[in-house]
Amino acid sequence: MIRLYRDEVPTKVDHEERRRQIAEAVIRIAASRGLHAASMREVAAEAGVSLRLVQYYFHTKQELLAWVLAHLGEQLGRRMTRAAAERGAPASPRAFLYAALTALLPTDEESRRIVLAYTAHFTLTLTDPGQEAGLSYANALRDLLAERFAQAGANGDPGTRAATALALVSGLQLAVLAGQYTGEEAVALLTRHLDEAFAAPGAG
Amino acid sequence: MIRLYRDEVPTKVDHEERRRQIAEAVIRIAASRGLHAASMREVAAEAGVSLRLVQYYFHTKQELLAWVLAHLGEQLGRRMTRAAAERGAPASPRAFLYAALTALLPTDEESRRIVLAYTAHFTLTLTDPGQEAGLSYANALRDLLAERFAQAGANGDPGTRAATALALVSGLQLAVLAGQYTGEEAVALLTRHLDEAFAAPGAG
DNA sequence: CTCGTCACGATACAGCCGTATCATCGCGCC
DNA sequence: GGCGCGATGATACGGCTGTATCGTGACGAG
Known part of the structure; x- marks a missing residue:
């Protein structure tokens, strides 16, 4: 019935x-x-x-892990947009880039938990077949950032800028999680890298 | 006999x-x-x-895994020095940097295996207490690269250069393993980043 | 009141895990 | 020729794993 x-x-x-x-x-x-x-x-x-x-x-356990992964992605996305919003609404493209990328670094206990769990998941799926879902998400994020890099007038190719910045953030995440750098040091490293992307040519 | x-x-x-x-x-x-x-x-x-x-x-299994980790580190180190040697002996500091860092990217089947296994190990030890052994190794590598950056006359602080380059390589490793980029694309990304570090100020 | 169904507890099951034990082989040495 | 020992095979053990089964209160619908 x-x-x-x-x-x-x-x-x-x-x-x-x-x-x-x-x-x-x-x-x-x-x-x-x-x-x-x-x-x-x-x-x-x-x-x-x-x-x-x-x-x-x-x-099933697989279902649980998949749900957790989606949950983590959601939280990371929220952190990014929230951080961007805090820089003033609407944030300038350049401010958005700094805020969004910095938000991905494990700087406090909560973000550390999220990034750590996400990394563990990510590594596990590295050897599983057909994880293209996360791939398209990563590509979409890169394209979004590339657009902002273009709007913000960064030097060089925006796509390259976005890809490099994301890879750098990913590497910095690991370094912080491993205890090589503190969250603040990683933020400083990232900031300097972004500064360079926006440095006026000839302003050595 | x-x-x-x-x-x-x-x-x-x-x-x-x-x-x-x-x-x-x-x-x-x-x-x-x-x-x-x-x-x-x-x-x-x-x-x-x-x-x-x-x-x-x-x-014990722990002993096995520890041995494997050391074995992997050895192989990675050999790949780096070998790649550097192929650029001419002795390679210039700048050529050394390009070669050594590129050698860390998963560009062929063997390096892919090594980096993949290394990443899995690394992620596992992220939540284990007292993994300072790998940390000191990473710091030593960074300091070595910093020295080369200084010798090669890179822009900015050599320590920052080395740390950023290593984190970028680490991030690119993951991206390649996940299938986001091919090994060649990652090499191109890395090369462009290094080019920027050596670009003469004002050569926009 | 009866009944179906949601939400949940207790427990069983087969299988794999790391590790330990016991029994051999092959072979140099006294 | 026997003995000691390094190298290896067969197999057992307790524990943990993911999953399945059975049972049972609570509660709204007819």
Whole structure:
């Protein structure tokens, strides 16, 4: 028969919220003990729920990890746009670039957790077939940045600028996570690189 | 019969060679199916030996992984110096920088395997306590490159140059491994970045 | 009241994991 | 010829893994 519940999906608890709660547990484990330590049982314990619940909201572990990955991407995107918005609305293309790229660096505890978990996921999928979803996302981000580089009047080819900047950010993320640099040092390194991209020719 | 082996230690087989054989199996597995797939049994099968043998030459799995990591570092170092030597001996500081940094990018099947396995290892140790060994190595490499940047007369602070270049290489490695760029594209990106570091001020 | 279904608990299952134990072979040495 | 020992095979053990099954309160619908 046709569902005639109030007017919504027939759920008494907020599934999305539960999933978020469990996903956060995965992220916490991945950031502290590594993604390989995130077994279904560990995740359940960390989230304060039973193993059955994790199975209930994510039928399989693969589904759980995929959801977590999407959740992480969302959070990273929000961080970028929020940081850009804080530079004044609407931010100039150049200010946007500084803000957005800096927002990707692990500078505080939260961003460190996010980037660490994201990196672990990323590395795992490196050997899995067909991860083109993340690829197109990365390319879209690069194209967006390239547009901003062009608008901001950066030297050289905007596409090259964007690709180089993103790769640099990616490398700096790892360096900070490994403890080679502090978040501030990485920001300084990135800032200097961007400054160079905008340096007036002849202003050695 | 004549002793073809060491006359010092009473070993009939070359332990180092056996270890190398097993380590290569780990690298092959890590590059194709991921480091998490490299169980002791899988490694034994891939190396064509029995499980007992892997245990015999590496008392524990942790010992095996540590050995593999050292092996990978060695191979990467050899690739760098070899590439530098091919640019003429002794290579100019600037040529050395181009060669050494390019050698770190996954441009062929072998380097792809090495970098992929190295990345997997690196990511795993990100959440392990006390991995300062790799850190001091990274710092030493950066200082060496900084020296070359200074000798080659690069613009700006040599330390910043070296740190930025290394982080960029690291990011490009990931991008190539993920399939975002080809090895050649990454080399081009890196080359352009280095060109900029050496561009005469005012040569916009 | 009955019933279906959502939400969840307890527990079982087969399989793989790293590691340990025991039993041999091959071979130089006394 | 026996012995010691390095090198290796076969196999067992406890533990953890992801997943599946069965059961059961709560609660709105008919």
